[in-house]
Amino acid sequence: xxxxxxxxxxxHPPENKRQSLTGNIQHAGIPGILVIPLSQHVGAPSEPLxxxxxxVLGGQCIAAPKGLVSVPQHAPTSGRVxxxxxxxxxxxxxxxxxxxxxxxxxxxxxxxxxxxQDYRSEATTLLLDRIRNAGIAxxxxxxxxxxxxxxxxxxxxxxxINGTECEPYITADDILMRERAAEIVSGAxxxxxxxxxxxxxxxxxxxKPDSIAALTAAAEGSGLEIVTFPTKYPSGGEKQLIExxxxxxxxxxxxxxxxxxxxxxxxTAVAVHDxxxxxxxxxxxVTTVTGxxxxxxxxxxxxxxxxxxxxLELAGYDASSNRRLIMGGPMMGFTVxxxxxxxVKTTNCLLVPxxxxxxxxxxxxxxIRCGMCAEACPASLLPQQLFWFAQGKELEKLESHNxxxxxxxxxCSFVCPSNIPLVQYYRASKADIRQQRSDQAKSDHSRxxxxxxxxxxxxxxxxxxxxRAARKxxxxxxxxxxxxxxxxxxxxxxAIERAKAKKAAQASAAGTESPQDKLEKAVISTRKRLEKAxxxxxxxxxxxxxxxxxxxxxxxxxxxxxxxxxxxxxxFLAESAPATEPESADPAQAAIDRARKAREAEAxxxxxxxxxxxxxxxxxxxxxxxxxxNAALAGGEEDKIVEALSASVxxxxxxxxxxxxxxxATEEG
Amino acid sequence: MLTLLLDQPxxxxxxxxxxxxxxxxxxxxxxxxxxxxxxxxxxxxxxxxLPQTQCGQCGYPGCRPYAEAIANNDExxxxxxxxxxxxxxxxxxxxxxxxxxxxxxxGEENVVAIAxxxxxxxxxxxxxxxxxxxxxILGAAKQMHTVIASECTGCDLCVEPCPxxxxxxxxxxxSLQTWHWQLPDPVSREIEIIxxxxxxxxxx
Numbered sequence: 001x002x003x004x005x006x007x008x009x010x011x012h013p014p015e016n017k018r019q020s021l022t023g024n025i026q027h028a029g030i031p032g033i034l035v036i037p038l039s040q041h042v043g044a045p046s047e048p049l050x051x052x053x054x055x056v057l058g059g060q061c062i063a064a065p066k067g068l069v070s071v072p073q074h075a076p077t078s079g080r081v082x083x084x085x086x087x088x089x090x091x092x093x094x095x096x097x098x099x100x101x102x103x104x105x106x107x108x109x110x111x112x113x114x115x116x117q118d119y120r121s122e123a124t125t126l127l128l129d130r131i132r133n134a135g136i137a138x139x140x141x142x143x144x145x146x147x148x149x150x151x152x153x154x155x156x157x158x159x160x161i162n163g164t165e166c167e168p169y170i171t172a173d174d175i176l177m178r179e180r181a182a183e184i185v186s187g188a189x190x191x192x193x194x195x196x197x198x199x200x201x202x203x204x205x206x207x208k209p210d211s212i213a214a215l216t217a218a219a220e221g222s223g224l225e226i227v228t229f230p231t232k233y234p235s236g237g238e239k240q241l242i243e244x245x246x247x248x249x250x251x252x253x254x255x256x257x258x259x260x261x262x263x264x265x266x267x268t269a270v271a272v273h274d275x276x277x278x279x280x281x282x283x284x285x286v287t288t289v290t291g292x293x294x295x296x297x298x299x300x301x302x303x304x305x306x307x308x309x310x311x312l313e314l315a316g317y318d319a320s321s322n323r324r325l326i327m328g329g330p331m332m333g334f335t336v337x338x339x340x341x342x343x344v345k346t347t348n349c350l351l352v353p354x355x356x357x358x359x360x361x362x363x364x365x366x367x368i369r370c371g372m373c374a375e376a377c378p379a380s381l382l383p384q385q386l387f388w389f390a391q392g393k394e395l396e397k398l399e400s401h402n403x404x405x406x407x408x409x410x411x412c413s414f415v416c417p418s419n420i421p422l423v424q425y426y427r428a429s430k431a432d433i434r435q436q437r438s439d440q441a442k443s444d445h446s447r448x449x450x451x452x453x454x455x456x457x458x459x460x461x462x463x464x465x466x467x468r469a470a471r472k473x474x475x476x477x478x479x480x481x482x483x484x485x486x487x488x489x490x491x492x493x494x495a496i497e498r499a500k501a502k503k504a505a506q507a508s509a510a511g512t513e514s515p516q517d518k519l520e521k522a523v524i525s526t527r528k529r530l531e532k533a534x535x536x537x538x539x540x541x542x543x544x545x546x547x548x549x550x551x552x553x554x555x556x557x558x559x560x561x562x563x564x565x566x567x568x569x570x571x572f573l574a575e576s577a578p579a580t581e582p583e584s585a586d587p588a589q590a591a592i593d594r595a596r597k598a599r600e601a602e603a604x605x606x607x608x609x610x611x612x613x614x615x616x617x618x619x620x621x622x623x624x625x626x627x628x629x630n631a632a633l634a635g636g637e638e639d640k641i642v643e644a645l646s647a648s649v650x651x652x653x654x655x656x657x658x659x660x661x662x663x664x665a666t667e668e669g
Numbered sequence: 670m671l672t673l674l675l676d677q678p679x680x681x682x683x684x685x686x687x688x689x690x691x692x693x694x695x696x697x698x699x700x701x702x703x704x705x706x707x708x709x710x711x712x713x714x715x716x717x718x719l720p721q722t723q724c725g726q727c728g729y730p731g732c733r734p735y736a737e738a739i740a741n742n743d744e745x746x747x748x749x750x751x752x753x754x755x756x757x758x759x760x761x762x763x764x765x766x767x768x769x770x771x772x773x774x775x776g777e778e779n780v781v782a783i784a785x786x787x788x789x790x791x792x793x794x795x796x797x798x799x800x801x802x803x804x805x806i807l808g809a810a811k812q813m814h815t816v817i818a819s820e821c822t823g824c825d826l827c828v829e830p831c832p833x834x835x836x837x838x839x840x841x842x843x844s845l846q847t848w849h850w851q852l853p854d855p856v857s858r859e860i861e862i863i864x865x866x867x868x869x870x871x872x873x
Contacts, residue, residue, distance in 0.1 A: 039845075093848040364853075390852065393758075424853045431849030436755070439720070446721040446822045449803040450731065 002227055005247040007240045009378045010232040011411045013168050013331070015207065020171045020290040020297040025179055027301050028314055033082070034102040034305035036062065036073050037089045040344035041137035042144045043069035048100055054081045058110040059281050061133070062100050071135045071145045076283035076303035079104035090308070090327045090344060094337035102305065113279035124194050127276060134275030135282045135345075139267030140173075140236075141328060143346040146268055149257075150194050157260035158246055159197040161188045161224075161269055163204040163211065164236030167329035170349040172286045173266050175299045177204065177211035180270055181218035187269030188224055190276050195262055200224050202266075203241050207231040233331065234409040238263045240378050252405050267348070287343055289315040291352035293322035302343050308350060309339040317352060323360075326351040330358060331410040365418035373412035373422060379405045383412040383422050390425040395433050403429060519569040526562040533558050611663040618659050622652040711764075712740045718759045720751045723802035724824035726776045731802065745769070750776035751823070782823045782838040784816045790835035797827035797836060 039045035046063035056062055056075040063073040079102045086096035119127060132147035140162060161184065165173040177184060184202070192200045202219070204212050206228045215226050229235065229244050239250045241263065248259045256263055264272075267285065274280040283304055290297040295316030302311055308325065309317075319339070326333040329349055343350075351358075373383035381402060389397045403426060412422045478494070537551045629645040674681040715736035722732070727748040729735040738744035739760070746760040747769045754771065761768035771778060786797070786806075793811040805821045808814030816827075828836045841847075 091845065091848075092850070093845060095843075095845045095848060097845050421853045424850060427850035428852040435849070442822075443719070443721040446723070446803050446820075447716070447732070449805075449820065450721065450723050453802065453804050 002225065002245075003247075004227070004229045005244050007235070007243045007378055008380045009376045009411060010234065010240075011376050011414055012231070013233055013414060015231075016169045016290075017171050017174065017207070020169070020288050020299060021175065023298050025175055025286055025299050025301050026314070028303065028306060028311055030077050030104045030106060030108065030303065031306045031310040032103075033307065034076055034079070034104060034303060035087050035307065035342040036075075036100045036102065036305040037087070037342060037344055038063050038073065038098045038100070039089075040073070040143060040304070040346065041071050042142060043067065043071075045098065046070055046073055048084050048098075050081050050084075050100065052081050052083050055079070056081060056102060058108055059113060059283065060111050061135075061281070062102075065132070065145075069145055069148055071137050071147075072133060072281075073100070073304075074135055074281040074283050075102055076305055077102075077104045078107050078109035088338045088341050090336050090341045090347065092334040099305075099342070115279050116276050119190055119276050120193060127190070127194055130279075131272055131275055133281070134271070136268060136271045136275060137282075137345045138265060139271060139285060139345065139348070140265035141332070141346050141348050143344075146264065146272065149262055149264070150191065152195075152257035152262060154257055154260060156195045156197045156257070156262050157199070158262075159188070159192055159195050159200040160241060160245060160261060160263045161191075161200070161202040161266055162236060162238070162241055162263055163202055163208075163215070163266040164241055165208075166205060166231070166233045166236035167331050167349075168233075169290050169351055170288050170329045171290070172288045172299055172348045174208050174211055175288075176266055176270060176286050177208065178214050181211075181214040183273045184215065184266050184269045185218045185222055185224060186277060187271070187273035189222060190272050191262075191264060191269065192224075197262070201245055202226045203245050204228050205231045205235060234378055234407070234411065237378060237407050237409060239407065252402055282345065285343070285345060285347070287311065287347050288349040289317075289352070290349065291322070291326075292354040292357045293318050293352040304344060305342045307340050307342055308336065311343060311350065312339060312352065315352075321354045322352045323355045323358070324353075326353070331414070332408060361419050361421070364420045367418055367420060370417060372415045372417065376411040376415045378409060378411060379407060381406060386429075387420065387422055387425055390429040393429075393432070395429065395436060398429050399433060403433070406430075516569075516572060519565070519572055523562070523565045523569055526558065526565045530555065530558040530562050608663070611659065615656065615659040615663050618652065618656045622649065622656055625649045625652055709740055712736050714763055715739050715760065718752070718756060718763060719749060720756060720822075722751045722822040722824040724751060724822070724826060726750050726825075728775065739764070745772065747772045748775045750778050751781075753778035780840040780842075782825075782840045783818050783821045784823065784825075784827055785818075785837045785839045786814050786816055787835040787837065788813050788815060790833055792833055794832055796830040796832065800826045800830045802826060 038048065044065075044067040047066050048063045050056060050062045056079060058075055058077045060075045061072050062075050062081070065072050082101045082103045084098065084100050087099040087101065088094070089097045089099065091097070116122065116130075128147050128150055131150065132145070136146040137143040138146060138149075163173055163177050163184075165171070188200055188202065200223070202215055202224055204215065204226060206212075212226060212228055219226055227245055234240055235244055238256060242256055242259070242261050243249055246259075246261065248261065250256050250259055250261075271282045271285075275282070284301055285304065286299050287302050288297075288299050289311060294312065295318065297315055300311060300314060308327075312325075325336045325339055327336050327347055327350060328334065330351060330353070333349070333351060367384055367387060369384060371384065374381070377383055379402075386398060386401055386403055386406070389395075389401065406423075406426050408423050408427060410423050413420065416422060533551065533555045537548070537555050540548050540551050625645065625648055629642070629649050632642050632645055674684065712733070713736075716733050719732040719736060725731065727735045729738055735744065735749065739746060746764065746766065747757050749756055750771060752759075754768075757771060758768050760766075784805075791808075791813045793808065793813060795808065795810050795814070797814060798806045798808055802824060803820055803822055805817050806814055806827060807817055823838065823841075825838060828834075828838060
């Protein structure tokens, strides 16, 4: 006889299991609609492979896994995909989530299933692929992708098949063990083949004698060991069961694989058997419907995606006497926001209690530090201490008191004489800590990016400074070289020459195009652009687009560009034309032309410019007159001449003053 | 020498103390040079706590300058709206100060928002790219720009420089992925946890 260990704490709540164990597993049949959530498991949601309107067959993969920790989803029966949309799912938040909605056609036509003759001859990786492709996620309630657990890094000593089912009311695993013991044993042997552990144990609580008998019979000669142990909640918890069966404790924050153990639920074993032996993906599960609001409680083999209200109807559900619909058991389950949400891979139980059966807890009283919660805690934590820290939001202390080892079993809340909803505090605090960690990670990332950016800007600035310094040095060297050669180099002259050389280089690079050709080309291309912009504008106006304004300004801009291009061409032609004309033939005519041109140019000038030019001219004249006057004074000219000159200087001064004021006036105006 | 020291115990004690003093002095002097801390470590610690949005709502050009001001100039710790109450508590713990309420003058603690560029309206001016402190905006001159949502800190700094006002700050709403349990309301009797199977009389 194997030695059985015990774990710390635990409670003995009323079991309430016999209500749903009156009959066998009933087939729930095909409902009118199936809603398959893309996320029925722990990890990344899967990605849909079908579109609305597609016909799907039973067992067809309708969503592919995304990433390693993810599972695919399959169509539970043949039908038509009605929609892929957000639907209410069984989640305490009540949020919607993407689902594939299938309308079954009732034919239940299936894809061809690939049966394995002898899995023992196949490679482990192939078997793992088939388990992964069958969409198996942990059926005990957590929904962790099965294939991920089956590929541990360390060698496995013990494989444990969990048939404990310690939570009150739930009997889905119990009935499975009674009716499908052979399949459980077969699934366990497949898992054993994959993991090749030293021993494989099936753990069952001693309150399920029928199951124990069935399993013992089925496992005869297979080498599997059925281990029974006293009933206590929560011995079905993974870490607790491991301690009961092996005496080993999973380290804080670690996985069972760290101590060489893998734990799988009996439901998962059946799913693995189906996937490997008959090639059937996971499209249905056994779900308990129980509680006093259900007239015919029992266990149902139900297609995944079946709306809960359909299933409840089969169990004779009376909505009026039911206070709340619970998915899972009374200890760890949660209230489902709406009875129309679908059954998923982790739905082991639907509990529909009456108010008398599961009364609303009385209001929480103050903690009296009685310590009963610490005695009940199966993870050996200090629940009342955690409660204080959670109230004070002392997240660091919560972590140092191992909050993350809490399995949220609810034993502490169950025994609390003050009715404090302790687990709810822990759940919220865990979420807060995770939030804080992710915020911290994000802020570290932002800081890195910010510092990288600062470093880059600084580097660019330095590079610029270096370039400037290099240019300055080169200029100094040139100046020094010029000084050595004995010629004083004028820096401005040098710059002009450099610019000239650059221009010449550009001109030669641009080819032999004459300036006139260039200007003509510019005019033509601008005209084309204008035409294009105008047609676009017309189209936009016809279509009533909202960027008409932007297009209009574009057209205006192009038009003005065309005008300048045309003017430049005209100017160029006008300039080059006199050069070809026999200008010297008639100097008088040329002078007249020049004057006319000057007049025209003047007319084109703005009033400010005209005033300024006038002023400059006057100033020049004034300067000349003053010089002449000075020369006359110095040369000792006649008084008359000096007088006349000084009078003209005065006149000019007045005129300059007038012109100045006029210029100011025009500029201000 | 030895005999002299043995004869003169006062001298011997003096010599021993002086040599010890010199030896340890040299050791400490070496350690001070060898293990010199670069900068003020408290600034780094404060900077760690700040949310690194680089938003400048505190009045300093980034989180580090604010951290420096807190460390060196006794700046108040309640000027960081993105950090919120939790940030103030963390700073108060770190600096062993009283936690004070957030200074409303510098803004309110809002839901984290992510910048979004309405791409049809973007003219490709690169002004937002230059304003972004964490290089979260992608684009080039006269090309459409877009925000890399996973890198955006929601600092708001790109909104103001945009000449065509095509940047929206979209608050990140709670989704199925971000939802989590809340602390129970001590007054309410609507309690989620159902570990209340207390009808002991009906035990099976």
